[in-house]
Amino acid sequence: MTPEEILQALYDETLVGNAPRVLELTNEGLTLDMEPQTLLFDALIPSLEEVGARFERGDFFVPEMLIAGRAMAGAMERLRPLLAETGVQTIGKFLMGTVKGDVHDIGKNLVNIMLEGAGFEVIDLGVQVAPEKFVAAIEEHQPDIVGFSAFLTTTMPMFKANMNALEKAGIRDSVIVMVGGAPVTQEYADAVGADGYAADASQTVKRAKKLLDERRAKVPA
């Protein structure tokens, strides 16, 4: 296969979530001395973006999104150490978790897939994440953004509890806070003092990039 054929096949196979083939193609590309970032930015990421777009239009369904994400994750496991070696920076670090009392994770996992697809490094704390666990993880990982997910109106108040815990630990201003989930609104995000809200996975990516740019423009790195 030529490098062009590899990129096209990588794009196509990621789109249909063929994980074994995506890993094979990734390895084949590397054997041909293709750059890891070429495989990532010219095939995997555009493919995941297309998956997200189709999902948003209602042409793709949850399992299709999940298997595409899994295919990409398999390739990333192979590429991540190589990317680190070549000094390729992720665009930002995103710490994610579903709030305490809430066990819903499908929406959160879809957002994670889209964020990774866009080049973020995502650290997922899972579900039922208590405020003190968010605080400890922020201190440990120093993320650019932390995301709180809630699927129930009854667990949304945990956003405020998390914010209070961040304030108390003195780390509120060191991180951008985004909130989301089915019942969450912009109004509610404002009420709890979050920096950002998005209604769905691809909006989250756009909003996260924008918030990151704004923050970096304000604070010289």
Add this chain to the structure above:
Amino acid sequence: MAAEPLRTVLRSATKEVVVGHDQPFCIIGERINPTGRRIFQEQLRAGDFSAIERDVKAQVEGGADVLDINMGVPLTDEPELLAKAIQMVQELTDLPICIDSSVVEALEAGLSVYQGRALVNSITAEDDRMAAILPLVKKYDAAIIALPNDHDEIPMEADKRVELTGKIIRVATQEFGIAQADIVIDPLAMPIGADTTTSLVTFEVMRRIRDDFGVNMTCGASNVSFGMPGRHALNSAWLPMAMASGLTSAITDARTPQIVEAVKAADLFLGHDDWGMAWISAHRAKQAAAEA
């Protein structure tokens, strides 16, 4: 030996509904719930309850046996809203009500105005949830839905769910004096789109809970088709399979004929509709409505 099958009795001021393994399936209408309904949320915030009136009518006509009421609207006084909605629904229909909130104060406000014997939705196997809510269930003589999950994630293994069910039943009966017949277990129906093995686990959990404890079970049945196309068809196939595994009730879409008919047909095949008389009269009613 299998445990004795239990019956859960729910009441409004004037009507009694019996949930049981030898009874026709109990359809709990899911619609009076603002989650994911932005317009409904705005209306409730503005004190406009007109959508509830429509939702009650559609679900009663559709074939609901009980109505679930959830008033979880962010940034509002949920106890006040829930109490008001319950009073309003009780004026509109004689169906018993499932009071749905995880805010203890809201459950108490709802129970205090409710006329009859309510179903409370819900507790988990977490000690603090049980300690906060079970005294209310006892005080107001209600029945309670309980989910067999604890502080960790939803257990994916059947063993763990059955074990937590045992814990809930033990604590509720021995420490809080709740009758075992008034405990309705939610065996946790997960979206099939996220993992194709989840329904098999849930069916196994249902069979074991029925055989080990004899209690009634309910679940949010529409959840199984989340994120998939053709949701009505999936829900209509899933419910009869769950019924055959021991599910005796579900919080589901009572407005969709395809779903309600699947349930009524399964009642007939499971021997819960003598001589098919309910099935036949539903057919006649439909004929009459078509001719009118």
